[in-house]
Amino acid sequence: MTPPKRASGPGGDRPLRADALRNRARVLEAAEAVFAAHGTSVSTEEVARRAGVGIGTVFRHFPTKEALLEAVFVARLDRLAAEADALIGAEDPGEAFFSFFARVVGHAATKNAVTAALAEAGIDVRETTAETGRELRRALGALLRRAQDAGAVRPDIGLPEVLALLVGASQAAEHVAGDDGVRARTLAVVFDGLRAAPDHAE
Numbered sequence: 001m002t003p004p005k006r007a008s009g010p011g012g013d014r015p016l017r018a019d020a021l022r023n024r025a026r027v028l029e030a031a032e033a034v035f036a037a038h039g040t041s042v043s044t045e046e047v048a049r050r051a052g053v054g055i056g057t058v059f060r061h062f063p064t065k066e067a068l069l070e071a072v073f074v075a076r077l078d079r080l081a082a083e084a085d086a087l088i089g090a091e092d093p094g095e096a097f098f099s100f101f102a103r104v105v106g107h108a109a110t111k112n113a114v115t116a117a118l119a120e121a122g123i124d125v126r127e128t129t130a131e132t133g134r135e136l137r138r139a140l141g142a143l144l145r146r147a148q149d150a151g152a153v154r155p156d157i158g159l160p161e162v163l164a165l166l167v168g169a170s171q172a173a174e175h176v177a178g179d180d181g182v183r184a185r186t187l188a189v190v191f192d193g194l195r196a197a198p199d200h201a202e
Contacts, residue, residue, distance in 0.1 A: 040117040077132040084139035094152025108170030
C-alpha cells in the first residue's frame with residue numbers, strides 16, 4: 001500500500017491533509033498537461049493557473065520547478081506500472097502486451113523532455129525513479145511472459161530486448177512527432193519483429 005504523501009520542507013514528516021492531497025494531485029495533473037502541450041520551459045505560474053490554485057500552493061508542495069518535474073515523472077511511471085499490472089490478467093495477452101508497448105511510446109515526447117530537463121538540472125533520474133522503475137519492469141516482464149506463453153511474442157525475446165526496443169521506438173516517435181502515420185508504421189515494423197513465427201503460435 002502506498003504511504004500517504006508528506007509535506008515538503010520544514011516539518012516534512014507530517015502526512016498531508018486531505019485538502020492538501022487534493023491540491024497536490026491537481027497541481028501534478030495540471031503540470032503534466034501543460035508540459036505535454038507546451039514543453040518543460042513553461043512557467044510554474046502557468047501550471048498554477050491550469051490547476052486553479054495560487055502559485056504559493058504550488059511552491060508549498062514543490063519548492064522548485066525541478067521538484068515539480070521530478071514528481072510529474074515519477075507519477076507518470078507509477079501510472080504506467082499500475083496500467084501494466086491491470087493488463088496482466090487480460091483475456092488476450094498478446095493484445096495487452098502490444099497495446100501497452102504502444103501506450104508507452106505514445107507518451108515518449110513528454111517523458112523524454114522531462115528526463116532531459118531533470119538531467120540538465122543535475123538530477124539523477126535513474127536514482128529518483130529506481131523503485132518505480134523496478135515495479136514497471138516487473139509488470140512489463142509479466143506482460144511479456146504471458147504474451148509468450150500465449151504464442152503471441154517470439155520466445156527468444158527477453159525483457160532487456162523489449163526495454164531496448166521501447167527506448168528506440170520512443171526516440172523514433174519523438175523524431176516524427178506530429179506524423180501519426182509514420183509512427184504507426186514504425187510501430188508495426190517493431191511489432192512484426194516481436195511477433196512469434198506461425199510455428200510458435202498456438
